[in-house]
Amino acid sequence: MAALSTSSALDMSVRIGSALLKNPIIAASGCYNRGAEYSRVTDISQYGAITLKSVTRQPRLGNEMPRTMSTPAGMLNAIGLQGPGIEYFLKADAPALAHVPTAVIASVAGFTVEEFAYVAERMDGIPNVVALELDVSCPNVDREGECFAAQPSSIAAVVAAVKKRARLPVIAKLMPNVSDLKPIAKAAQEAGADALSLINAVRGIAIDVKNALPLLANVTGGLTGPAIRPIAVHAVWEVASAVTIPLIGMGGIETGRDALEFLFAGAGAVAIGTANFRRPDVHMEVLAGIVAEMRGRGCERVTSLTGLANPRFAGSRSVEAAVARPKTHLEGAHE
Amino acid sequence: MAALSTSSALDMSVRIGSALLKNPIIAASGCYNRGAEYSRVTDISQYGAITLKSVTRQPRLGNEMPRTMSTPAGMLNAIGLQGPGIEYFLKADAPALAHVPTAVIASVAGFTVEEFAYVAERMDGIPNVVALELDVSCPNVDREGECFAAQPSSIAAVVAAVKKRARLPVIAKLMPNVSDLKPIAKAAQEAGADALSLINAVRGIAIDVKNALPLLANVTGGLTGPAIRPIAVHAVWEVASAVTIPLIGMGGIETGRDALEFLFAGAGAVAIGTANFRRPDVHMEVLAGIVAEMRGRGCERVTSLTGLANPRFAGSRSVEAAVARPKTHLEGAHE
Amino acid sequence: MRDERIARDARAAQYVALDVPGTFSVRLPLGIWTARDGEFSVLFQEWGDRTRRLAHLPIGEPLSCIGPLGNQFSAPSEGQRATIVAGGLGVAAFWLLARDLKAARAHTTIVLGARSKLSIVGRDELAALGFDIDICTDDGSEGFHGSVVDRVRSRPPSDVLYGCGPPGMLRALCRYANEAGVECQISMEENFGCSLGTCWGCVVPVRRGCPQGTGYPKAPREIRDYDFARVCADGTVFRASDVLWLH
Amino acid sequence: MRDERIARDARAAQYVALDVPGTFSVRLPLGIWTARDGEFSVLFQEWGDRTRRLAHLPIGEPLSCIGPLGNQFSAPSEGQRATIVAGGLGVAAFWLLARDLKAARAHTTIVLGARSKLSIVGRDELAALGFDIDICTDDGSEGFHGSVVDRVRSRPPSDVLYGCGPPGMLRALCRYANEAGVECQISMEENFGCSLGTCWGCVVPVRRGCPQGTGYPKAPREIRDYDFARVCADGTVFRASDVLWLH
Numbered sequence A, B: 001m002a003a004l005s006t007s008s009a010l011d012m013s014v015r016i017g018s019a020l021l022k023n024p025i026i027a028a029s030g031c032y033n034r035g036a037e038y039s040r041v042t043d044i045s046q047y048g049a050i051t052l053k054s055v056t057r058q059p060r061l062g063n064e065m066p067r068t069m070s071t072p073a074g075m076l077n078a079i080g081l082q083g084p085g086i087e088y089f090l091k092a093d094a095p096a097l098a099h100v101p102t103a104v105i106a107s108v109a110g111f112t113v114e115e116f117a118y119v120a121e122r123m124d125g126i127p128n129v130v131a132l133e134l135d136v137s138c139p140n141v142d143r144e145g146e147c148f149a150a151q152p153s154s155i156a157a158v159v160a161a162v163k164k165r166a167r168l169p170v171i172a173k174l175m176p177n178v179s180d181l182k183p184i185a186k187a188a189q190e191a192g193a194d195a196l197s198l199i200n201a202v203r204g205i206a207i208d209v210k211n212a213l214p215l216l217a218n219v220t221g222g223l224t225g226p227a228i229r230p231i232a233v234h235a236v237w238e239v240a241s242a243v244t245i246p247l248i249g250m251g252g253i254e255t256g257r258d259a260l261e262f263l264f265a266g267a268g269a270v271a272i273g274t275a276n277f278r279r280p281d282v283h284m285e286v287l288a289g290i291v292a293e294m295r296g297r298g299c300e301r302v303t304s305l306t307g308l309a310n311p312r313f314a315g316s317r318s319v320e321a322a323v324a325r326p327k328t329h330l331e332g333a334h335e
Numbered sequence C, D: 001m002r003d004e005r006i007a008r009d010a011r012a013a014q015y016v017a018l019d020v021p022g023t024f025s026v027r028l029p030l031g032i033w034t035a036r037d038g039e040f041s042v043l044f045q046e047w048g049d050r051t052r053r054l055a056h057l058p059i060g061e062p063l064s065c066i067g068p069l070g071n072q073f074s075a076p077s078e079g080q081r082a083t084i085v086a087g088g089l090g091v092a093a094f095w096l097l098a099r100d101l102k103a104a105r106a107h108t109t110i111v112l113g114a115r116s117k118l119s120i121v122g123r124d125e126l127a128a129l130g131f132d133i134d135i136c137t138d139d140g141s142e143g144f145h146g147s148v149v150d151r152v153r154s155r156p157p158s159d160v161l162y163g164c165g166p167p168g169m170l171r172a173l174c175r176y177a178n179e180a181g182v183e184c185q186i187s188m189e190e191n192f193g194c195s196l197g198t199c200w201g202c203v204v205p206v207r208r209g210c211p212q213g214t215g216y217p218k219a220p221r222e223i224r225d226y227d228f229a230r231v232c233a234d235g236t237v238f239r240a241s242d243v244l245w246l247h
């Protein structure tokens, strides 16, 4: 089997709803701005897509400083959704997206269901934008600050409202700070989500011991980077048994091996956030690692790697891919 | 102020219910067995207390191998509560606890409320044992596998049942995998808990990419070590605003500075788990770091450090301590 | 460190972002100190994890290094008197500037401050460029007894001030410059995430209208009337008259 | 590595637990290879994070090292013929044993296996003790073409076998020894957490009644009828007749 495809071209493309990405490596929201900065230091066209920083209805100054802090094998951030708001974004930023040399996923954040729906609708028709990601981890103004992604009913409300008004495929982004992600993921799928991203940053706090104060001005921040990778793989593993829509796995991916953990757990694509801050070429290294794995296994379509380690994987691989799935790799899986 | 106490003796003692520990550094459950192994390589008497591996009603073989895995700045474990069960524990292990050169906290785990109450009751009267910790993070047999620590009502049921039958002070140990720890902590306090430990390991999974299988035989494991420290400090910070009983903070403590993060966030004591696996002298280094901080601040009682960085800290420091609390350290706290 | 391109292109106040080998951490930003003959140097202290790991690297270990990054100090107009005001390791921003000012034959004074005599860094390299260094120490163990800003106040006024150092010093320098109406450029530091301008983790408040700010409109209910600029990409150099000191 | 006590006390199959400097990781267990004159050595390959960091440490860097840890091979009775069976880096367990067997003038054979000629390690040090080494390679590039266990089968039987190497090899060796009724001691490896016997992270299934097992009673509904022993503290050496191979 190992010889099967070593000479033939590999099919790296993946589908997120109606969007077809040339490869499954995505830049995570908030870590790539609009791509321009990284274009100076790497080849961003090798990303299957880049996700924009989340856009809100109104402009936001964001949190005071400090906003970031190094932690063991990770970082803590509390940017506070600084951004121009949808109007100014459409005027000043959206036109330049035509020049991004890969697909673009626009990220939408909001504090009410209506804000999500409004911003999502306005995102329609921007050149290069192939999907919308909903950052439902911001506190819900209508429900005493609980996040939309904390309850099945509230995430369903956001997804349903957006689906009614947006034409692009919709990705709901889940956060790990819940006791059970499965009902939340199911609610998002039932409300019409075309895919799910997981995970957003994990809540964390660091204390400045010298001054006996929280290190971040916002007190609480989001923990990201390799430190959280096992938490993120766990989230993908769990959700992969609960829904059939594609999953975009993220959280601490630094290498091809790391990305394969997510694919094998059940993700159809992966996103890289914090690791860009260390190595701007990280996406190319991750892609090369996945390609090497495919050649080693003799599989031709990247979609056939999805869920290989997870006997409860509920999603469907693309039809063409099913044949390439080596059944033997499931043998001995511990349940 | 710095000169206040440099020459006088410091009071390092802390109270956990009726138990008085000589210092606030505790060995975390599952990481110290019964102390004997570490006695060979370090001075365990410098621990304020050591917590035993959780004991269940019946003997348990635990999970298959592999049970542990290194992760970035942490480790993943799924031991599966291997242990002798309470009868054999009382016969074979309990008598030797008389020789442990510091206080002992016994840890109890169970799959039904009755199991907790039964094991807790049997722990009564063991020499050196000053408190009981309830490891309520195991799946609840009566409620379809949800953990006791996931719901206010189920943690309250365990604590109330134990309090009725055990004479020792009771510490409930919370797990971080919930959307909001505050109601759970409140429920434990209302049910009679004398203190809370937080946090238990964070759920995680790692995949063996070579074999496309989960790396742990149990699939899911618990992530511990410095990687989770910001998550643990966040948990202490949140819970410190919700309850008035003492908190034992743990998760990734390696140095005095790390321990101070927990104390300043609102913990009255700290526990060290995984870091013992790196440096068996870690408790002495942590203690020395706290002592240095106290001398630097001129405070005489370690209890006066509790909650210094947390303006919402709801607990009470011991009466004597209140005077030593330097109000200025709260100035500028961001809320 | 050896890197032809960085050594050639480095401008005053620019920095590099280093990938310190080992377990994950974001890149470490360090100011470019000297730069010549295909090599450049950095000055750093063991603050925490990354600088400690950097200090313990075997000599000759290859390092991934992005740079030079950031904007740069603008040169004084002809005939202007310039004063360089450096606090502690902030001196790292000034070797390149001093070299350029020397080459331009600008009238330049260097005020260099430190806690005490033993913690003065950078003096020899700057002296080697042919400058007299005016030393200040907090404890009076050498030179002027007091802060660099006190020293600047006590000296005849300059036309342009260049500052780099700890936040308290920069704040005092800006206040002095703004009150005295002297042009002043400062190179700032913050915790960086990406070092490239994408994460918005390193902002400083600047007055609305500052060309380095984001320039997007004020939100309806936003009470703060300033803008943010990214230290990593819009700076590190800002005009004293643009920077707001909120605390 | 220099450590008088470890070099003096080290016994065959014992290991050290190293604290590799840098970001947190649990201690790295490595077998003690040679030990003499106040120094001992280890043999390792860059498997992952800790071994990579160890390999890149500057020479002379002080390391915190706990050891020697674990039990040891028991010597053969007088006149018994012993065979050492080493697979790959498993050879690390055998320099000390070979030295002791030499000193005891025991009749000893060493079978050393590797993937291929180029990956053979430890041969020279063992040869220097005065042994002939019987080499096996998986690819036949040197010596016997096949596994060390195949080689042992093909040789005249020994009275006692000592094995260390990858799990597949140890399993095959144990099966052979148990079938042939030959005494066999193996040194095992697992992922370690604490390396000291406290965390129960490194267990192997052993038959009930094995003195190295935990010895506590079987739970009422437990279907597994074996016991667990800790490789780090009860081992690393087990008798082939005690170890169960579940997979």
Ligand SMILES: Cc1cc2nc3c(=O)[nH]c(=O)nc-3n(C[C@H](O)[C@H](O)[C@H](O)COP(=O)(O)OP(=O)(O)OC[C@H]3O[C@@H](n4cnc5c(N)ncnc54)[C@H](O)[C@@H]3O)c2cc1C
Residues within 6 Å of the ligand: A070, C015, C028, C029, C030, C031, C032, C042, C043, C044, C045, C046, C047, C048, C049, C050, C051, C052, C089, C092, C188, C189, C190, C191, C192, C236
């Ligand atoms: C553009 C730029 C240029 C820089 N140039 C230099 C330089 O030339 N030389 C140099 O030594 N540093 C310089 N720094 C600062 C350096 O990048 C930081 O100190 C960095 O955080 C150290 O990383 P670390 O991982 O070692 O410590 P961290 O883990 O980031 O910090 C460890 C501890 O030290 C404290 N700390 C960190 N940095 C400082 C500081 N600067 N002052 C006071 N406390 C601090 C932190 O709050 C924390 O408690 C520069 C920073 C920037 C943004």
Ligand SMILES: Cc1cc2nc3c(=O)[nH]c(=O)nc-3n(C[C@H](O)[C@H](O)[C@H](O)COP(=O)(O)OP(=O)(O)OC[C@H]3O[C@@H](n4cnc5c(N)ncnc54)[C@H](O)[C@@H]3O)c2cc1C
Residues within 6 Å of the ligand: B070, D015, D028, D029, D030, D031, D032, D042, D043, D044, D045, D046, D047, D048, D049, D050, D051, D052, D089, D092, D188, D189, D190, D191, D192, D236
């Ligand atoms: C008692 C004892 C003695 C040991 N002695 C030696 C020794 O003398 N020399 C030596 O090189 N190693 C030895 N080991 C093995 C060594 O401790 C492990 O390989 C260790 O996990 C490597 O740590 P790491 O952080 O570099 O890699 P890890 O991050 O732990 O592992 C990296 C990757 O390599 C794989 N891997 C790790 N170890 C092995 C292995 N042994 N075989 C196959 N795949 C592996 C892991 O599954 C993982 O995918 C010994 C282990 C024990 C328990």
Ligand SMILES: Cc1cc2nc3c(=O)[nH]c(=O)nc-3n(C[C@H](O)[C@H](O)[C@H](O)COP(=O)(O)O)c2cc1C
Residues within 6 Å of the ligand: A028, A029, A030, A031, A053, A054, A077, A079, A081, A107, A134, A135, A173, A199, A200, A201, A224, A225, A226, A228, A250, A251, A252, A253, A271, A272, A273, A274, A275, C193, C199, C201
């Ligand atoms: C500085 C920073 C800013 C972020 N901003 C956003 C954001 O605006 N919207 C969003 O959905 N996620 C945001 N994230 C989360 C990332 O998209 C991603 O989910 C998370 O960082 C985990 O991946 P990583 O470990 O690879 O970084 C941000 C992360 C970082 C580090």
Ligand SMILES: Cc1cc2nc3c(=O)[nH]c(=O)nc-3n(C[C@H](O)[C@H](O)[C@H](O)COP(=O)(O)O)c2cc1C
Residues within 6 Å of the ligand: B028, B029, B030, B031, B053, B054, B077, B079, B081, B107, B134, B135, B173, B199, B200, B201, B224, B225, B226, B228, B250, B251, B252, B253, B271, B272, B273, B274, B275, D193, D199, D201
């Ligand atoms: C190997 C291992 C075994 C553990 N076993 C238990 C246990 O039996 N009961 C329990 O309450 N916690 C157990 N824990 C959790 C620790 O007590 C502690 O809550 C956690 O490890 C976080 O602290 P740390 O990061 O300092 O290790 C275990 C942790 C480890 C690493």
Ligand code: FES
Residues within 6 Å of the ligand: C191, C192, C193, C194, C195, C196, C197, C198, C199, C200, C201, C202, C203, C230, C231, C232, C233
């Ligand atoms: S560090 Fe990321 S924007 Fe400046």
Ligand code: FES
Residues within 6 Å of the ligand: D191, D192, D193, D194, D195, D196, D197, D198, D199, D200, D201, D202, D203, D230, D231, D232, D233
């Ligand atoms: S590694 Fe902890 S018991 Fe063996």
